[in-house]
Amino acid sequence: MSQGFDHLVRRLRLRHLELLLALADARTMRAAASRLHLSQPAISKMLAEAEDALGARLFERSPQGVLPTPAGAAAVHRARVALGELAHARDEVQAIHRGASAVLRVGAFSVTAAVPAAVVQLRQRLPGAVVHIHEGRVNELIQRLLDGDLDCVFGALTTETLTSERLSLLQSEALLEDRLCVLAASDNPLVRRRRLRWTDLREAAWVAPPRQTLVRQAFMGAFLNEGLDPPVPVIEAISSITIGAVLRLDRSLLCAVRFEHARDEVARGGVKRLSGLPEVALPPLGLFTRRGEVPATPVVQAFAREIRKAGARAG
Incomplete structure (x- = not known):
C-alpha cells in the first residue's frame, strides 16, 4: 500500500464511513445526527475530518439539507461496500467459528x-x-x-x-441461453400436439407474470409478431408455487415461463412443456x-x- 493510503487509514475511522452513509440516506445534518446518536456540531466536525482526509468536498450544504457532490457520491459508494464487506467478514468468521x-x-x-x-x-x-x-x-x-x-x-x-x-x-x-416456454398440465390435449403456432393458443386461458417482467414482455411479443393482440391472462402470478398449483388443478390453463422455470416445473411432475412452437428468445x-x-x-x-x-x- 502507498504512503498516502497509510496516512488515510490512520485518519479515517469506521465512524466516518457510517457518517457518509447516514448523510447520504437522511439528507439532513439533524437526521444524520439523530441516526448516529450524536450532536449536530459533532456531525459537522466528523464531516470536516472526512473531507480533509479524502482531500475533497463531499457534501454541499444548503437550508434544505445536504447533497453529495460527485466526489461524495463515489465516497459514499465505497463506504457502503467497505461496511458491507466488514459485516460479511463478521458473519463469515462467526460461521467458521461454528464449524x-x-x-x-x-x-x-x-x-x-x-x-x-x-x-x-x-x-x-x-x-x-x-x-x-x-x-x-x-x-x-x-x-x-x-x-x-x-x-x-x-x-x-x-x-x-x-x-x-x-x-x-x-x-x-x-x-x-434462455427462451420462452409454455407449460400445461400433463393431461391437457395440447401437450400431445407436435406442431403448434402462437395463433393456436390465442383463445387459451393463460397464466402469466406481471407486465414489467421479461417473460411477460416476450409472451406479448410472441403474439404481436404474428399480428395478434396478446391474450389477457386470467391469472397473473410470479410465484412458482402458485403457478405449479393452478396448472395441476386446472387442466385448461397454459402458463408462459422461462426455460429455467420450465425445467424445474417439469421435473416435479404433472406438468409438461408444449412442443413445436416458434422459439422466442429471452436475454x-x-x-x-x-x-x-x-x-x-x-x-x-x-x-x-x-x-x-x-x-x-x-x-
Missing part, C-alpha cells in the same frame, strides 16, 4: 434449476460451505452486490443492465460479480465453476 469452511451469499431470481444444482455440487466439493440464497429482482440484487451485501448474482444479462453506468463496476459472464442468464483489484474468494470461484457446469449440462 463452517466458507460462507457464500448468492442472489438469484426465484425459480432456477441451475442455482440449486450448483449449490449441491459446491457443497459436495466443500462440505463445510454455508450458502445463503437471496431471491429477488435482478436489478435490486445487483445493487446489493455492488453495496457488498452479496458475493455474486445469477440473473438475466439484459440490455438495460449491460448499458447501465453500473456495468463498469461489474464482471459478467453469460452462461445459459441469456449469467453470473455477476464485483469488478475490482481483489480476486474473488475461493468459494465464489468454486460456485462460478459449478454454475458453468450446470449451464453446460442444460445446454
Whole structure:
C-alpha cells in the first residue's frame, strides 16, 4: 500500500464511513445526527475530518439539507461496500467459528434449476460451505452486490443492465441461453400436439407474470409478431408455487415461463412443456460479480465453476 493510503487509514475511522452513509440516506445534518446518536456540531466536525482526509468536498450544504457532490457520491459508494464487506467478514468468521469452511451469499431470481444444482455440487466439493440464497429482482440484487451485501448474482444479462453506468463496476459472464416456454398440465390435449403456432393458443386461458417482467414482455411479443393482440391472462402470478398449483388443478390453463422455470416445473411432475412452437428468445442468464483489484474468494470461484457446469449440462 502507498504512503498516502497509510496516512488515510490512520485518519479515517469506521465512524466516518457510517457518517457518509447516514448523510447520504437522511439528507439532513439533524437526521444524520439523530441516526448516529450524536450532536449536530459533532456531525459537522466528523464531516470536516472526512473531507480533509479524502482531500475533497463531499457534501454541499444548503437550508434544505445536504447533497453529495460527485466526489461524495463515489465516497459514499465505497463506504457502503467497505461496511458491507466488514459485516460479511463478521458473519463469515462467526460461521467458521461454528464449524463452517466458507460462507457464500448468492442472489438469484426465484425459480432456477441451475442455482440449486450448483449449490449441491459446491457443497459436495466443500462440505463445510454455508450458502445463503437471496431471491429477488435482478436489478435490486445487483445493487446489493455492488453495496457488498452479496458475493455474486445469477440473473438475466439484459440490455438495460449491460448499458447501465453500473456495468463498469461489474464482471459478467453469460452462461445459459434462455427462451420462452409454455407449460400445461400433463393431461391437457395440447401437450400431445407436435406442431403448434402462437395463433393456436390465442383463445387459451393463460397464466402469466406481471407486465414489467421479461417473460411477460416476450409472451406479448410472441403474439404481436404474428399480428395478434396478446391474450389477457386470467391469472397473473410470479410465484412458482402458485403457478405449479393452478396448472395441476386446472387442466385448461397454459402458463408462459422461462426455460429455467420450465425445467424445474417439469421435473416435479404433472406438468409438461408444449412442443413445436416458434422459439422466442429471452436475454441469456449469467453470473455477476464485483469488478475490482481483489480476486474473488475461493468459494465464489468454486460456485462460478459449478454454475458453468450446470449451464453446460442444460445446454
